[in-house]
Amino acid sequence: xSIIKANHSKAxxxxxxxxxxxxxxxxxxxxxxxxxxxxxxxxxxxxxxxxEAQSQFKGRIxxxxxxxxxxxxxxxxxxxxxxxxxxxxDFNSFDELIKFATGRAVSVKVAVGQYKGEDRxxxxxxxxPKVAGGKIDNPLDTVATGDxxxx
Numbered sequence: 001x002s003i004i005k006a007n008h009s010k011a012x013x014x015x016x017x018x019x020x021x022x023x024x025x026x027x028x029x030x031x032x033x034x035x036x037x038x039x040x041x042x043x044x045x046x047x048x049x050x051x052e053a054q055s056q057f058k059g060r061i062x063x064x065x066x067x068x069x070x071x072x073x074x075x076x077x078x079x080x081x082x083x084x085x086x087x088x089x090d091f092n093s094f095d096e097l098i099k100f101a102t103g104r105a106v107s108v109k110v111a112v113g114q115y116k117g118e119d120r121x122x123x124x125x126x127x128x129p130k131v132a133g134g135k136i137d138n139p140l141d142t143v144a145t146g147d148x149x150x151x
Contacts, residue, residue, distance in 0.1 A: 016112050016119045016120060016121050017047070017057055017060060017062070017110055017112075017121050018112070019110060019111050019112050020109075020110060021107055021108070021109050021110070021127075021130075022047050022048075022054055022057065022062075022107065022108055022110055023047070023048045023051045023054060023105065023106075023107055023129060023130065023131050023133075024045040024046055024047050024048060024062065024105070024106060024107070024108055025045070025046050025048055025103065025104070025105055025106075025133075025134050026043060026044075026045060026083065026101045026102050026103065026104050026105075026106060026134075027044045027045060027046040027061070027102070028043070028044040028098075028102060029041045029042065029043045029044070029097075029098035029101060029102060030042045030098075031094040031095065031098065034065070034067045036067070036069070038067050038068060038069045039067070039068040039069075039094065040065055040066065040067045040068065041065075041066045041068075041094060041097070041098060042063065042064075042065050042066075043063065043064045043065070043066060043101075044061060044062075044063060045061070045062040045063070045064060045106075045108060045123070046059060046060070046061055046062075047059060047060040047061075047062070048105065048131070048133065050131075050133060051131050062108065062110065062121055062123055063123075064108070064123040064126065066079055075125075075126075078125060078126060078127070079126045081128065082106045082107070082126045082127050082128045082129075083100065083101045083104045083106060084104060084128075085100070102135075103134055103135035104134045104135050105129040105131070105132070105133045105134030105135075106126050106127065106128065106129050106134075107126070107127040107128065107129050107130050108123050108124075108125070108126055108127070109123070109124045109125045109127065110122065110123055110124065111124050
């Protein structure tokens with residue numbers, strides 16, 4: 001009995017996204033070791049399907065490796081700010097950080113670079129979302145839209 005049958009018509013589309021800023025959801029994260037031996041979370045980011053301006057790219061996947069070492073402190077802190085952490089908030093494990101971040105909306109600045117002669121997307125920075133959405137801890141916590149009680 002066959003466990004899988006090849007069907008090339010159902011193969012995924014891995015065209016690179018044009019360079020730009022995209023609204024995405026943190027879809028998943030996986031703790032692993034970088035090639036340098038440093039701790040790292042490999043993030044899977046999904047282009048949001050509820051943002052009309054980028055509807056032609058909805059559901060597309062981007063990947064971003066967040067390495068934890070003294071040279072990447074700024075990138076790590078920018079990521080923490082983008083996912084809506086409170087200043088001074090502690091995480092006791094990488095799993096706790098992954099659970100907190102998954103489902104949250106962020107903006108990403110994407111470039112097109114080369115890897116082994118092929119175009120590929122590179123996430124250059126992770127920023128707070130420009131469009132509200134995604135998982136939030138408190139309905140009154142509106143990182144992307146400001147205080148809902150202000151008129």
